[in-house]
Amino acid sequence: DGGITQSPKYLFRKEGQNVTLSCEQNLNHDAMYWYRQDPGQGLRLIYYSQIVNDFQKGDIAEGYSVSREKKESFPLTVTSAQKNPTAFYLCASSLLAGRYNEQFFGPGTRLTVL
Amino acid sequence: KQEVTQIPAALSVPEGENLVLNCSFTDSAIYNLQWFRQDPGKGLTSLLLIQSSQREQTSGRLNASLDKSSGRSTLYIAASQPGDSATYLCAVSEITLIFGTGTRLQVFP
Numbered sequence: 624d625g626g627i628t629q630s631p632k633y634l635f636r637k638e639g640q641n642v643t644l645s646c647e648q649n650l651n652h653d654a655m656y657w658y659r660q661d662p663g664q665g666l667r668l669i670y671y672s673q674i675v676n677d678f679q680k681g682d683i684a685e686g687y688s689v690s691r692e693k694k695e696s697f698p699l700t701v702t703s704a705q706k707n708p709t710a711f712y713l714c715a716s717s718l719l720a721g722r723y724n725e726q727f728f729g730p731g732t733r734l735t736v737l
Numbered sequence: 738k739q740e741v742t743q744i745p746a747a748l749s750v751p752e753g754e755n756l757v758l759n760c761s762f763t764d765s766a767i768y769n770l771q772w773f774r775q776d777p778g779k780g781l782t783s784l785l786l787i788q789s790s791q792r793e794q795t796s797g798r799l800n801a802s803l804d805k806s807s808g809r810s811t812l813y814i815a816a817s818q819p820g821d822s823a824t825y826l827c828a829v830s831e832i833t834l835i836f837g838t839g840t841r842l843q844v845f846p
Contacts, residue, residue, distance in 0.1 A: 629780075654841060665741070665826070665836035681833065711779055725771065726834055728781040
């Protein structure tokens with residue numbers, strides 16, 4: 624069953640904690656992306672990776688970090704430097720990076736700061 | 738900087754109506770445009786992708802058109818059903834996707 628999985632579905636963070644959101648895909652896609660969604664706003668890009676061991680900042684990268692050690696995995700860490708992390712986080716992938724490639728999305732992780 | 742706008746923000750219609758959702762973008766130099774559906778608390782489901790060289794794409798009751806010169810795309814939903822109730826998002830492609838804020842659709846029986 625091919626697709627993108629994200630875990631956990633719900634995550635609660637205390638002030639000052641770092642937390643890591645998991646994203647795995649078995650589509651053999653080269654490119655992976657992390658977006659943040661806030662109520663009433665469109666999705667905003669946090670980081671993206673076009674290939675293993677390479678990634679680029681998106682529009683709102685401050686307070687976040689990523690790694691891409693394996694093709695199928697692109698975890699996102701929300702650090703204590705992110706002042707307003709409560710949001711819905713979506714991971715996506717595409718066969719290749721670039722302008723013509725269709726992106727497919729995972730089910731999302733809802734992060735809440737206590 | 739590219740900006741994507743979707744109108745209306747919300748729409749409530751009776752079952753059976755034909756619908757048009759609108760998406761506009763400020764920079765016509767796009768590479769493709771993608772329409773998504775999002776159910777509450779869920780991820781995005783890709784509905785249609787229109788390459789910049791195409792004018793429209795169809796899938797079942799859905800038809801999406803693209804007019805790059807005017808910076809517009811429309812999503813046409815024929816014979817709407819309650820199961821079509823969701824938020825519909827459009828996104829234009831540069832290196833990554835730039836999203837509109839969506840149209841929340843409710844179709845009532």
